[in-house]
Amino acid sequence: MTDSKTTPMNGAESLVTTLLANGVNVCFTNPGTSEMHFVAALDHIPGMRSILALQEGVATGAADGYYRMTGKPASTLLHLGPGLANGLSNLHNAKKAGSGVVNIIGEHASTHIELDAPLTSDIEGIARPVSHWVHTSKSVATVGADAARAVQSAMTAPGQIASLILPSDTAWNEGGVAHGAIDLPAPAPFDESQLEAAVSALDGPETLLLLGGTALTEANLEIAGRIAAKTGCALLSEWSNARLERGAGRVFIGRVPYPIDIALKVLEPFKQIVLIGARAPIGFFAYPNKPAILTREGAEITTLAAAGADLGGALTALCAAAGATDTDPAHVVTAAQPERPTGRINLDNLAALIARAIPEDGIIVDESVTSGRAFSPATKGAPRHTWLNNCGGSIGYGMPAAIGAAVACPDRKVMCMTGDGSAMYTVQSLWTMAREKLDITVLIFANRSYQILRGELTNVGVQNAGPRAMDMLSLERPTLDWVQMSHSMGVPAVRVSECEELEAALQDGLESGGPNLIEIVL
Amino acid sequence: MTDSKTTPMNGAESLVTTLLANGVNVCFTNPGTSEMHFVAALDHIPGMRSILALQEGVATGAADGYYRMTGKPASTLLHLGPGLANGLSNLHNAKKAGSGVVNIIGEHASTHIELDAPLTSDIEGIARPVSHWVHTSKSVATVGADAARAVQSAMTAPGQIASLILPSDTAWNEGGVAHGAIDLPAPAPFDESQLEAAVSALDGPETLLLLGGTALTEANLEIAGRIAAKTGCALLSEWSNARLERGAGRVFIGRVPYPIDIALKVLEPFKQIVLIGARAPIGFFAYPNKPAILTREGAEITTLAAAGADLGGALTALCAAAGATDTDPAHVVTAAQPERPTGRINLDNLAALIARAIPEDGIIVDESVTSGRAFSPATKGAPRHTWLNNCGGSIGYGMPAAIGAAVACPDRKVMCMTGDGSAMYTVQSLWTMAREKLDITVLIFANRSYQILRGELTNVGVQNAGPRAMDMLSLERPTLDWVQMSHSMGVPAVRVSECEELEAALQDGLESGGPNLIEIVL
Known part of the structure; x- marks a missing residue:
């Protein structure tokens, strides 16, 4: 870091240099005016892969998936309080998953905040409920050190949400001081x-x-x-x-x-x-x-x-x-494949089809909600793979997390299994998958309802729900056309309702090496 | 309200009854398990129009547009902290617009909160930055009165954001007490x-x-x-x-x-x-x-x-x-129509085309960003119409606000003018427009970039931005196909690039009486 300490730089440059020195080299972003100096710094300082998302929920969910597969944080670059707010629910999910994320949130210049401009908001207040660490830089001179502390917080086991708020004058002023690699905390000892x-x-x-x-x-x-x-x-x-x-x-x-x-x-x-x-x-x-x-x-x-x-x-x-160090482990899985199902797809043969399709070293991002409850036993004997669940319960985690996983592991195939209701929450993800040519096969389980809530109505004691209640849990009128949706954002797609069709689509999709979507009509 | 005070009811029923008694009869919602009793109450108590959104930003933006056109709040029904979080940026916009909104946010049962379940979060903390009034009901008996106070807050001039958090046991327990119409505060006197x-x-x-x-x-x-x-x-x-x-x-x-x-x-x-x-x-x-x-x-x-x-x-x-009470007003507009443009659409003839299309009593929801800066002079002499701007600067306000305006004014035509980058933020709006058959013509200004930021890069002093910076401001690779996007959610759509095409599409779309979308390639 000798260079960075002697070359004059602005605050934005000190930020990017510090993040890179601390191993943070991916940025999921949707920037705005207050972040333009960061955009400029990302442009001329090599080393950071910047990935544009068309809504911030995609960016923060991607950072979650990225951490899970690398054990190190990505950065997000978000536009003021509202940009952060759009990413909040997937930060909630990331927090519950123990994923480390370094959020960089632009703020108005210090002198501008008191004027209460249209985009002024309580950014710290918005960040706090989903963050372990929140800090607003007070001067250009501390931006580098603040960024290093943010990484340190994000790397605190099991992984934390760090939100660094940078007033735009701390970005554009000269006098930035890059910070080198900061000490990372060791995990606490067990009890x-x-x-x-x-x-x-x-x-x-x-x-x-x-x-x-x-x-x-x-x-x-x-x-x-x-x-x-x-x-x-x-x-x-x-x-x-x-x-x-x-x-x-x-x-x-x-x-x-x-x-x-x-x-x-x-x-x-x-x-x-x-x-x-x-x-x-x-x-x-x-x-x-x-x-x-x-x-x-x-x-x-x-x-x-x-x-x-x-x-x-x-x-x-x-x-x-327990004296088990030399004992052979129990429950070691033998390779096994369910029989090849045929005919109309239902929840049982769906599990078998997915089990048969899982590629060696595949990453399965699971937001399958009700459709996926039979997947665990069926996929037990599939080739070695990694399974990611939604840990915070806020739907719309799946496709963004798949983006993060695919960016983290370019040599592995990602299967993203998602309910239609969940997928709609962060549907903008498809565009980023197409832009970055990510190796992701998206399976949309199109049961055309918030199926889980039909069960929950009964669970909470509601008997004989009427048509207006059922209407609020239905995704029909109109039926979502996932093939057109996917095409509209540049991702090839097919619709299937027969086992043979799904089998072929999975094979084609996984072999394609790029993003693709399969709408499975249930 | 005599009836409601004597009939036994649960907390959810007291909520719905109270909202109706206070003139709140529209609910924009995406409910979850913790809101199932409200869904049931909305089902069997007549009078509340419940409108499903596939992402909460649509619901809160719709409530903003609804208030602007009626002067009274809609309710939103949101699922816990993450559901609220998804609606936060359009609540920011509503707050800056002085729009009244009554948010109803489900919370875990009181006994469940301390267990820190996956969906547990600091809901009050999430609500506070965008709310004038935040309250968590402590018992079923106060839900009705709390709801009335929420309406009172929302109706405080110019309009406020009220967020009422209801633990699910306050919804499902018996002992609800509906509140009648509450006194509404008069605006403060001028100085x-x-x-x-x-x-x-x-x-x-x-x-x-x-x-x-x-x-x-x-x-x-x-x-x-x-x-x-x-x-x-x-x-x-x-x-x-x-x-x-x-x-x-x-x-x-x-x-x-x-x-x-x-x-x-x-x-x-x-x-x-x-x-x-x-x-x-x-x-x-x-x-x-x-x-x-x-x-x-x-x-x-x-x-x-x-x-x-x-x-x-x-x-x-x-x-x-000033002694002007009997003076004839200055600046009264004479009806005038720009000449009919022809040929390839550009920003100048676009303004003329829109001016010529504005219907009598039309509602124009304007999120046109850079494309719309010439619209004001061009549309000056159009038939009487109402113009709504984004007051909080958080993009993605337009299509949701158009939904709210159309629900508020079923006899008026709504034109929603939005940049492509903005429209992607709450693209799920199209589905709700289709489901509710709303009379909205959406104009997508497809310049395929965050055009405003190209200017802002220069404004903040960034010279010679390189390709990586420009890439972060571009919506190309892949190009969004708005016609397929719209069709995927059930809204008829066309793409135009010539003046004659846009003229015909505007006429057809406005005459259709239902939702339709025109992608204008710029």
Whole structure:
């Protein structure tokens, strides 16, 4: 960084130089007037891949997917409070996933803020609910150091949302000072005081080892498999996992189900639960007259390592303490393919078709909502692949996260499975996929309704919902035409309703190496 | 409301009953699980028109347009923090426009919040930056009264954003108490102490009477026209007006221009400025080495009535004090139509074509950004019409606001003029237009770039922007196909590049009585 300290630079240049020095070399953006100096700096300082999104929800969701696949943050460049606001719900999802993101938000020049111009807003106030770290730079001289601190915050395990607000005069003024690589915090140690309790809890099929976060890497799952083989404990992951390694040759782990009655039944047997990177299971929503805590009454819960702690260390120590270090892991998956289905597509044969299509080392971004509940068992024996869930529950995460994953892993194929209702939320994603020629196959599960809510109406106790209620959960009148939608943004697309059609479309799409969309009429 | 007080009801029913009793009978919504009881109540209590949006930015922008055309709030029904977050930027625009909106935001059941479920967030924190009033109901018994207070806040002049957060147990529990019509606050009186100063300031062409808000109704503009005729003062409105009445037979008022150098020149002559419902002109953005205050140095500024005060009263009193009550108004517009242009469409003949197409009593929603700067003079002599600007500067306001205007005024035709970049932000609007069969003609000005930012790059002092910078301002690679986009959501569409084509498309579209889209290739 000697160069950067001696060459005169403006604040925007100090920002870009600092981000690059700290390994942040992708920027998902939709800039405006207050960010024009950053655009100029991104133009003439080489090294940052800038990716334009036509709505900021695409940019922030992409940053989420990017972090999950690289373990390092992308930057976003957002236009004032409203630009940040548009990206807020996918920052919520990223926060819940433990993804690190460095948001750069332009602000009016310091002298302009008090004038209350049309675009003036409380940017810090908008950022705070979704951010771990919020800071407004006070002068051009600190922009570089502030950016380095933002990266440091974003890299705090398991990954945090850092929002740096830069008044435009701090960007355009001369006097920028680039900061070199900042020290990154190590993850917190796991809770050794709980190790003995955890080992004694792990005793037979009435015990559950519940894993989350980076406990779900291939290596850590293998350790968990050894523990399960030795102690007879069950293994589960949370319902939503930021990243889960799956497929043939790896240790299989199921998920705590979403539907509350099924979740209660699955968790009922467990008298002891050991948590590593996971939280004790609770309901996604509250329902009248149903419990919110899903574990059996009196279950003994031991937290060996919370999210952000050294999860691999916790698993290794637990494995050693259980005497399982040399035990062969249980639940190792044998390669298996469901039979080739034919005829009209339904939810069962859909799972089989997807399982048969998953490519080696594929990345599956899953926002399949109701359509995808049968996918887990069907895809168990597919080739090795990575599975990403929506961790914050705000729909519209899927296509943006697929963009981030594809940018992160240009040599891997991405399958993005999304409900039609979810996909509409950030439909602008298709354009960015086309522009960046990303290797993404988008599967739209077109059940033409917010299907999940039909079940939820009953779950919350609403009987005999009338036509006006059902209308509010329907995506018909008019029917969305996903093929035209996709074409309109430059992504090739087909519509299928028969198994043979989907099989062919998946093969063509995955082989194409570029973005493509398949509308699956359900 | 006797009935509602004696019939047992749950909290959701008390909400809907209260909103209806307070004149709120439109709900723009995208509900989720935590709002299912409201969906049920909307189903079985008649009177509320519920309109589904496929992304919440459409819902909140529609509420903005609806208020501008009715002077009363619509409700929105939003799913938890993320649903609110998606609607935030158009709430920002509504706030800056002085539009009243009643947001109903579902929250987890009170007992569920502390469990930090995936969708848990700081809803009050998300709401606060765009709201004048934020409240979380503490019990089912207060939901009705809380809803009435929300309407009261939304109806506080000029119109406010009220955000009511309802934990789902306050919705599903029995014990709801509906509230009847609540007292609505009168606008503040204008500042009589400034009347004398204002009258003496209004003296010839070096004085400007600058108007905003409801000072721009037909009746108030007529009063302003009398004052101008008597005193020789100039009339201007702000750059962005929530609602401006224009056209033949009305008093014409120009707008303070957006481009800073032109604005400075237009305002330079005025040594005295009287403000009624407007603020002293400032730059939309700050630019290096340019002033932020656009009025000449030493200009004497008199605020007779701020936004939210009795603007009609201020104008009437000023008119009387100036002895202009019986003066014929100046600047009354004579009906005039530009000549019929032919050939390839460009920005000049586009203005003429639009001027010729404006229907009697049409509503023009203007998010035309760079393409529309010539529209004001060209459309001056068109038939009487209403013009709505984006007041908050966050793009994506146009199509949603058009929805709200069309719902508010089913007997009037709406023309929505929007840049392609802006339209992409809330492109989901097209589906709601189709579903509700709204009489909206959408004009997409397809210059295939964030054209405004190309100018802004230069304005902020960036010279010789390179290809990577220009790429971030371009909507090409791929080119958006608005005809397919529109068809995909059920709205008929055509693409035009010749004047004759646009003329025919405008005639067909406006006569169709339903939603339609014209992509104008520029």
